Amino acid sequence: MIPLATARAVVRPWGTPLPAATVPLAEAAGCVLAAPAPAAVAVPPFANSAMDGYAVRSADVAGAPVTLCVVGLVLAGSAAGAPVLPGQAVRIMTGAPVPEGADAVCMVERTSGGTETGQGTVVVEQAVSRGENVRPAGADVRRGDEVLGAGVEVGPTQLAALLSAGCAAVLVHPRPRVGILSTGDELVDAGGALGPAQIYDSNRPMLLALVAEAGGTAVDLGRSPDDVDALAARIGGALGTVDALVLSGGVSVGDVDVVRIVLDRLGGAEARWMQIAIRPAKPFSCALLQGPSGRVPVFGLPGNPVSSAVSFELMVRPVLRSMAARRTTERPRWTARAAAPMPRRPDGRLHLVRVVLAAPAPAGGSPGRGEPEAAGGSVAGLGVGPSGWLARPCPGQGSHQIRSMGLADGLALVPDGDGLSEGDPVEVLVTNRALGG
Ligand code: AMP
Ligand code: MG
Numbered sequence: 001m002i003p004l005a006t007a008r009a010v011v012r013p014w015g016t017p018l019p020a021a022t023v024p025l026a027e028a029a030g031c032v033l034a035a036p037a038p039a040a041v042a043v044p045p046f047a048n049s050a051m052d053g054y055a056v057r058s059a060d061v062a063g064a065p066v067t068l069c070v071v072g073l074v075l076a077g078s079a080a081g082a083p084v085l086p087g088q089a090v091r092i093m094t095g096a097p098v099p100e101g102a103d104a105v106c107m108v109e110r111t112s113g114g115t116e117t118g119q120g121t122v123v124v125e126q127a128v129s130r131g132e133n134v135r136p137a138g139a140d141v142r143r144g145d146e147v148l149g150a151g152v153e154v155g156p157t158q159l160a161a162l163l164s165a166g167c168a169a170v171l172v173h174p175r176p177r178v179g180i181l182s183t184g185d186e187l188v189d190a191g192g193a194l195g196p197a198q199i200y201d202s203n204r205p206m207l208l209a210l211v212a213e214a215g216g217t218a219v220d221l222g223r224s225p226d227d228v229d230a231l232a233a234r235i236g237g238a239l240g241t242v243d244a245l246v247l248s249g250g251v252s253v254g255d256v257d258v259v260r261i262v263l264d265r266l267g268g269a270e271a272r273w274m275q276i277a278i279r280p281a282k283p284f285s286c287a288l289l290q291g292p293s294g295r296v297p298v299f300g301l302p303g304n305p306v307s308s309a310v311s312f313e314l315m316v317r318p319v320l321r322s323m324a325a326r327r328t329t330e331r332p333r334w335t336a337r338a339a340a341p342m343p344r345r346p347d348g349r350l351h352l353v354r355v356v357l358a359a360p361a362p363a364g365g366s367p368g369r370g371e372p373e374a375a376g377g378s379v380a381g382l383g384v385g386p387s388g389w390l391a392r393p394c395p396g397q398g399s400h401q402i403r404s405m406g407l408a409d410g411l412a413l414v415p416d417g418d419g420l421s422e423g424d425p426v427e428v429l430v431t432n433r434a435l436g437g
Contacts, residue, residue, distance in 0.1 A: 001277040004314065004350055010272055011286055011315055014297040015322025015329070017173045018243060024169050025162055028154045030215055031172035032325040036146040040166035042138035047098045048076075051133045054089040054111055054122055055102035064127045073118025074099065091118045098134050105133035141165050153326060173325035178211045179242035180204055181221040181234060183249040183259060184303060189223075202402060203248040203308045207301075210309070211246070213433065214317045215324050221245075226256035232266060235298065239291030243323060246316060249303030251285045259300040263287040267298070277349045280304065280399035281311040305402035310352055310411065313431060331437050332430045334410070339390035342412065342426070343419040350415060354408035355391040355428060357435060391428050409435055 020034030049055065056068060068089040072081045076095035084090055084101035091114060092098065092105060106124045108114070114122035141147055147165045148158055154172065162170065187201035188194055201223060211218035221238055224231045231250075238245055250259035251273070263271045267287030274284045285300035297319060301311040313331065321329035336357060344351050391412050394404035409432040420426055430437035 001275045001282070001348060004276055004278050007274050007276045007284065008315065008318070010274070011297065011299070011319050012322075014288060015319035017325035018176060018323050019173075020171050021174050022169050022171050023174070025159065025167055028162075028170050028172050029156075029159055031154055031175055032327075033148055033150050033152045033154065033170060034173050034325070035171040036149045037162055037165075037167050037170050039141045039143055039145050039147050040168070042143045043141040043164045044135055044137060044139065047134055047136050048095050049092045049098055049105045049133060050094065050135050051105050051107045052093050053091075053108040053133065054106045054114065054124065055084055055092045055098050056089045056104055056106055056124060056128065057084060057086060057102060058104040058128055058130045058132070060086060061104075061106065061124045061127050065123055065125050067113075067121050067123050070114060070118055070120055070122050072099070073116075089122055089124070091116070091122075103130050103134070104128040107133065151325070151327065173323075176216045176243040176320055176323040177219055177241070178216040178320060179219045179221045179238045179245045180207045180211065181224055181238065181245065181247050182207075182303075183224045183226055183231060183247060185226045185256070187223055202305055203301075203303065206305070206309060206402075207246055207248060207312060210312050210317070211320065214320050215326060216244075216320050226250060226258050228258050228261055228265070231258050231262045235262060235266060235289070239289055239296050240293065242296060244316075244320060245289075245296055245298040246312070247298065247300045248308050249301075251283045251300040251302055253283075260285050263289075263298060263300055276315075278310070278314070279347070279349045279351050281307040281314065281352075282349070283307075284311055284315055286315075302399075304399040306354075306399045306405050309402070309405055313411070313429065331410075334389060334428050334430055335387070335425050336389045336391040336412070336428045338412075338420045338422055338424045338426050339392035341420065341422050342393055342414050344414055344417070346416055346418065348416055350413060352411040352429075353397060353414050354394040354404045355410055355412045356394060356407060357409040357428065357430070357432075358390045358392065360388050360390055389428075391426055408432075410437065 071088045072090045074096040075093045080097040080099040084099050090099050106128050110126040112123045147161055182201050182204040186198055188198045208218040224234045247259050250257045260273050263285050266289055271287035275282050276284055283302050287298045288295050289298050299316045301308045318329040342353055394407045396404040410428040410430040413427040
């Protein structure tokens with residue numbers, strides 16, 4: 001067996017960012033910018049009102065209260081209209097262009113006697129200074145300015161920032177295209193009827209979803225029978241279409257564990273089979289295979305569903321994140337406390353125990369899952385950070401018991417030895433997205 005860190009060091013160098021490509025903004029979501037994105041237009045593109053009120057000449061209202069003659073109405077989207085001359089005001093709504101001559105906006109709440117018609121007179125009750133409630137052109141971003149820099153991940157708000165500045169296309173590191181292929185003669189696709197000795201292929205849909213969650217583009221390559229030639233042909237055919245390949249099953253020492261054999265055959269010296277000092281997910285194989293347009297990392301994960309998920313988390317996900325040039329490649333790690341004992345025997349391995357995370361009980365209250373305020377110290381009722389959480393092991397820790405993985409918020413790292421007592425600190429790899437994993 002080799003330590004987990006040694007195993008990870010083998011595959012880590014395969015995670016080099018994919019070459020940058022220019023894509024339309026609509027396709028950039030979830031990608032990382034490979035170069036600074038310059039603004040095509042200023043934001044805002046024109047001086048506009050920050051308030052509903054009256055556009056005025058600030059000098060006119062210095063001695064407020066003062067009555068002005070209302071000479072027009074501008075709404076968001078309408079033209080600024082005639083200039084505001086001394087003694088005049090224009091009724092203006094938020095986002096509407098500030099007419100020439102005006103240099104400030106009085107909030108409607110600080111006026112009286114005005115109407116929605118944009119005619120008549122208005123009494124400005126309070127003076128405004130030059131520039132007050134006016135958003136000057138380019139106040140947020142000037143034309144040609146860097147909107148966002150290289151290395152920024154394009155999420156919803158980044159998209160909005162780029163869109164507002166008129167960026168039509170950006171240079172990004174593309175998401176890696178990751179093929180998923182499961183092996184196993186016993187497998188049936190979801191929805192099919194189970195014959196004798198058959199089970200549903202749960203790993204393939206799980207891995208497709210894990211790839212997507214990690215920021216990759218998942219490519220479903222179906223299933224291969226447990227046959228060396230068939231599997232070799234499937235892998236060979238996929239190499240030209242993906243940036244990485246993830247296989248499930250067949251990496252152990254069973255009679256039909258063909259992934260190991262095939263990767264050895266195709267990968268030569270670059271193929272590795274490992275027994276990693278962890279539980280679950282001990283067996284793992286991998287290879288860097290030559291495809292038509294470059295070398296493709298191939299990962300062979302164990303077939304037991306929990307092992308497959310854990311192996312993906314520890315061995316594959318960080319590499320895929322690096323290929324996408326993501327700033328964070330690892331799931332967050334919290335130091336929690338064991339809510340119940342986590343017994344184990346010394347076996348030279350790190351145990352990854354599926355746990356549910358809960359905030360500690362408030363004084364006199366019940367334990368609060370999803371009630372982070374209960375931990376105290378909340379700012380503005382927005383909850384607290386990851387300290388003080390309790391990790392409770394899920395029932396059913398066998399590597400075939402995927403249900404408990406479905407219940408778990410994370411994997412507690414229980415080091416080699418005799419296990420943990422209730423209350424002991426324990427590192428937890430947080431896998432639940434809802435908790436920030
Ligand atoms: P293997 O790694 O191929 O020896 O498989 C180990 C265990 O995982 C066996 O009980 C398999 O039936 C099961 N298994 C393998 N592949 C899958 C899969 N895609 N979905 C669910 N279970 C699987
Ligand atoms: Mg198998």
